[in-house]
Amino acid sequence: MGNSTEPRVVVIGGGTGMPVLLRGLKDLPIHLSAIVTVADDGGSSGRLRTELAIPAPGDIRNVVAALSDAEPMLLDLFQHRFAEGNGLSGHSMGNLLLAAMASMTGDFYRGIKEISRVLNVRGEIYPIANHSMNLHAEMEDGTVVTGESQIPKQNKKIKRVYVSPTPVQPLPEAVHAIKSADLIIISPGSLYTSILPNIIIPEIGEALRETKADVTYICNVMTQEGETSEYTAADHLQALFDHIGNDVIQSVVVHNQPIEQKYKKAYARENAEPVIYDIDRIKSMGIKVIEEDIIDHSQPMLRHDTSKLAQLLHSML
Amino acid sequence: MGNSTEPRVVVIGGGTGMPVLLRGLKDLPIHLSAIVTVADDGGSSGRLRTELAIPAPGDIRNVVAALSDAEPMLLDLFQHRFAEGNGLSGHSMGNLLLAAMASMTGDFYRGIKEISRVLNVRGEIYPIANHSMNLHAEMEDGTVVTGESQIPKQNKKIKRVYVSPTPVQPLPEAVHAIKSADLIIISPGSLYTSILPNIIIPEIGEALRETKADVTYICNVMTQEGETSEYTAADHLQALFDHIGNDVIQSVVVHNQPIEQKYKKAYARENAEPVIYDIDRIKSMGIKVIEEDIIDHSQPMLRHDTSKLAQLLHSML
Numbered sequence: 001m002g003n004s005t006e007p008r009v010v011v012i013g014g015g016t017g018m019p020v021l022l023r024g025l026k027d028l029p030i031h032l033s034a035i036v037t038v039a040d041d042g043g044s045s046g047r048l049r050t051e052l053a054i055p056a057p058g059d060i061r062n063v064v065a066a067l068s069d070a071e072p073m074l075l076d077l078f079q080h081r082f083a084e085g086n087g088l089s090g091h092s093m094g095n096l097l098l099a100a101m102a103s104m105t106g107d108f109y110r111g112i113k114e115i116s117r118v119l120n121v122r123g124e125i126y127p128i129a130n131h132s133m134n135l136h137a138e139m140e141d142g143t144v145v146t147g148e149s150q151i152p153k154q155n156k157k158i159k160r161v162y163v164s165p166t167p168v169q170p171l172p173e174a175v176h177a178i179k180s181a182d183l184i185i186i187s188p189g190s191l192y193t194s195i196l197p198n199i200i201i202p203e204i205g206e207a208l209r210e211t212k213a214d215v216t217y218i219c220n221v222m223t224q225e226g227e228t229s230e231y232t233a234a235d236h237l238q239a240l241f242d243h244i245g246n247d248v249i250q251s252v253v254v255h256n257q258p259i260e261q262k263y264k265k266a267y268a269r270e271n272a273e274p275v276i277y278d279i280d281r282i283k284s285m286g287i288k289v290i291e292e293d294i295i296d297h298s299q300p301m302l303r304h305d306t307s308k309l310a311q312l313l314h315s316m317l
Numbered sequence: 318m319g320n321s322t323e324p325r326v327v328v329i330g331g332g333t334g335m336p337v338l339l340r341g342l343k344d345l346p347i348h349l350s351a352i353v354t355v356a357d358d359g360g361s362s363g364r365l366r367t368e369l370a371i372p373a374p375g376d377i378r379n380v381v382a383a384l385s386d387a388e389p390m391l392l393d394l395f396q397h398r399f400a401e402g403n404g405l406s407g408h409s410m411g412n413l414l415l416a417a418m419a420s421m422t423g424d425f426y427r428g429i430k431e432i433s434r435v436l437n438v439r440g441e442i443y444p445i446a447n448h449s450m451n452l453h454a455e456m457e458d459g460t461v462v463t464g465e466s467q468i469p470k471q472n473k474k475i476k477r478v479y480v481s482p483t484p485v486q487p488l489p490e491a492v493h494a495i496k497s498a499d500l501i502i503i504s505p506g507s508l509y510t511s512i513l514p515n516i517i518i519p520e521i522g523e524a525l526r527e528t529k530a531d532v533t534y535i536c537n538v539m540t541q542e543g544e545t546s547e548y549t550a551a552d553h554l555q556a557l558f559d560h561i562g563n564d565v566i567q568s569v570v571v572h573n574q575p576i577e578q579k580y581k582k583a584y585a586r587e588n589a590e591p592v593i594y595d596i597d598r599i600k601s602m603g604i605k606v607i608e609e610d611i612i613d614h615s616q617p618m619l620r621h622d623t624s625k626l627a628q629l630l631h632s633m634l
Contacts, residue, residue: 051402073431080417085368087404093417100397100410114390 006031007317010177010213012204013037013187014059015194017304019066021187021218022123024306026067028314032123033177034063035204038108039128039135039163039197042149044081044091054102055132059194060112060125061094068119078119109171126174128198133168135197137161148193152226160243161192161200168201178207183317186217186249188304191239192227200243208248216251216316218309221259221295222302225271234281241285252282253312256291263302290316323348324634327494327530329521330354330504331376332511334621336383338504338535339440341623343384345631349440350494351380352521355425356445356452356480356514359466361398361408371419372449376511377429377442378411385436395436426488443491445515450485452514454478465510469543477560478509478517485518495524500634503534503566505621508556509544517560525565533568533633535626538576538612539619542588551598558602569599570629573608580619607633 009030011022014037025032038055040046045058065079078094094115101111109130116125135148140157151158178184189195198204208215217240219233228236233254240249259274267273279289292312296305326347328338331354342349355372357363362375382396395411418428426447433442452465457474468475495501506512515521525532534557536550545553550571557566576591584590596606609629613622 048402051405052399074435076421077414077417077431080421082369082417082420085365085404085416087402088368088408088413091405093413096405096410096413097394099402100394100399103399104393104397114394118391 007182009183010181011185011187012198013189013195015189017189018187019062020304020306021309022066024310026122028310035126035128035174036060036063037128037194037197039133039148041147044095048095048099049132052099054099055108055127057095057098060127063125064121067121067123070119126171128170129168130171134164151193155226158192161196170201170203175203175207179211181211181213184213184215188218188220190224190227191236196243205244214250215248217249218253220275221255222267222272223275232276232278234278251288251290253290255294257293324499326500327498328502328504329515330506330512332506334506335504336379337621337623339383341627343439345627352443352445352491353377353380354445354511354514356450356465358464361412365412365416366449369416371416372425372444374412374415377444380442381438384438384440387436443488445487446485447488451481452478468510472543475509478513487518487520492520492524496528498528498530501530501532505535505537507541507544508553513560522561531567532565534566535570537592538572539584539589540592549593549595551595568605568607570607572611574610
């Protein structure tokens with residue numbers, strides 16, 4: 001990191017997919033930047049943003065943990081979640097540290113930088129915005145739902161998502177990172193609630209259009225109830241196109257192997273199914289398809305294989 | 318620190334007086350150990366000990382901060398207190414970190430060691446016990462008050478304090494540190510609620526009697542409402558004698574200059590007055606008197622001069 005001749009790779013996302021991807025990328029000889037959503041309003045993050053008037057820290061916390069080279073005990077502490085305590089229960093230590101740092105400095109992004117320094121984080125972490133933002137979804141039936149955590153719970157087909165206040169001012173450093181990147185990766189993760197809240201911000205969309213870097217989307221392997229039920233890979237892409245136009249993304253990475261029965265069973269409980277990789281339709285959309293076996297077959301839950309993905313992405317530079 | 322030929326100095330106490338003393342001692346070429354009360358039941362500490370079933374972390378936190386060589390930003394974070402937030406307000410980050418570490422490891426003392434390592438603490442920090450304890454006071458009028466934070470609020474003359482459960486098991490490492498010390502310092506601080514809760518534990522009293530080290534008591538400079546109103550220096554000593562016998566302490570350090578008017582005014586609001594240094598009475602108790610100007614005249618509030626005290630104590634080795 002920090003070597004100015006290293007290729008500049010930007011990952012945009014949030015949720016649980018992003019840290020998996022970043023763990024693989026962090027040891028490559030690249031200048032890595034992570035641009036992370038702050039639109040969460042559920043759980044510990046949601047309580048902190050409401051009570052302390054800070055952007056939601058949870059997605060950032062998981063990215064800090066993924067990119068940190070700190071000793072395991074310290075990371076365990078950072079990720080520790082209080083199980084008891086009036087008002088403490090459910091809060092994770094890392095969220096509290098980010099919140100305290102934001103309160104102390106009056107600047108959420110500066111707080112992230114300080115925590116990143118202390119935890120020996122490799123690469124740069126940028127919150128998509130340095131202030132709170134809200135996510136709204138307009139459903140196919142015309143109803144509007146507010147709140148990232150509420151949207152998938154409706155179990156309705158989502159027409160579009162948008163953020164407020166309008167216009168959201170993205171972090172200037174995030175915009176700059178996109179414009180000066182050599183490769184931009186749209187992370188796997190909840191399509192409407194972790195990925196789109198970043199890229200639908202107008203200035204971020206413009207930067208993605210302006211950058212000379214290729215933009216590649218790593219498609220989810222499983223559908224997600226209340227967001228992408230029955231979505232094929234092309235449907236994921238189409239949802240992105242519907243929000244940001246069809247001139248932003250150049251390629252998509254899809255998993256091209258059948259999903260093993262053990263995973264299907266586990267995910268059936270969440271009404272999640274393998275995403276069908278309808279390659280011909282993607283190609284007809286003018287998008288390059290990069291297909292590979294990209295899951296980690298040794299994990300009890302379905303996870304991208306962080307090393308395989310990292311090597312694949314590195315080969316694209 | 319860590320050099321086995323360095324003289325071993327043990328400081329026993331808690332509250333706000335102890336960190337001031339330790340800051341001066343930490344840079345001396347000595348092996349420093351701090352033995353700290355965990356009997357607090359007020360504020361953030363009190364809530365955490367009740368809600369998470371851990372010993373009170375607050376006194377330990379202030380000692381960690383005093384002995385830490387971490388960068389200022391990190392110490393500010395450790396000492397940051399949340400001003401807002403349902404259930405968070407009033408909690409300090411350091412207390413939460415100590416609580417999280419205790420929950421994670423299931424061992425409060427181990428948590429302190431880990432936090433001390435991360436924050437580059439010089440010397441050893443021992444909680445007087447590795448479990449919660451309660452402080453009780455029997456007043457001169459025969460009433461009994463439970464809870465460290467409640468005792469001074471009664472504004473009654475205290476006859477004696479005692480702890481439960483009986484007998485409190487002190488941390489073995491604390492007992493060992495006392496037995497192998499070259500000098501033992503009883504810190505300034507709230508006599509009945511920060512100092513005595515440590516030394517009234519029977520095994521600690523025995524260790525203080527067994528040790529070959531001199532035990533010196535640094536007397537408070539001001540009286541404290543609800544604890545030591547109208548107490549002279551000899552009265553402070555007599556209270557210690559009444560609890561642990563008159564064969565434990567060999568010397569007392571007293572401030573021998575009149576208190577400046579600016580301090581008297583500020584403390585009058587708390588009904589606190591300068592402690593009269595009745596040297597002849599102390600001498601008649603068989604105690605060596607070490608008298609010196611030991612306050613820091615540059616501070617807005619009355620504080621011991623940490624450098625002067627450290628030099629004075631070092632000269633006693």
